[in-house]
Amino acid sequence: MNELTPLDKAEAAVKEASVDTAAVQLAFAAMEVAKMAQQQPAPAPACDHQHKQGRSTGEWLAIGCAVCVGSVGIAIGFIAFAIGGISIAILALVLRGMWRDMQKGR
Structure with missing residues (x-):
């Protein structure tokens, strides 16, 4: 008498589905984390003013010599x-x- 009743079959299916759902949710979460890690940082917003370039090594040497x-x-x-x-x-x-x-x- 190892036959499963329809109620037992339904309970087993619900348990399996809940375990599968948790595993699928974890897999989706892992995929989202991986996507976020691969994304490049957003570029800085464009601005209208000009940024000054830093001084070159030659300029610093000239300033040092002048000093x-x-x-x-x-x-x-x-x-x-x-x-x-x-x-x-x-x-x-x-x-x-x-x-x-x-x-x-x-």
Whole structure:
């Protein structure tokens, strides 16, 4: 008496269909995930203004050289300024000494 009644057959079909439905849903979800992974990112919206290009290596080297030459020039200028200041201080001391000598000689 292993015969299945129509009710038992219907219950088995419902169980099989529910298992198949879950498997099909998982398969569809996996396919959607794979599609999303393969899609390219959306392009950036177009804009009307011009974008500046970055500076090239040659431009950066030229800027660096100009800064170095300018720095050396400024350093030489400060050295010249210091030498001038020292010269003025020595001149002032010499003139003061001469002035004192002249005052004593009177």
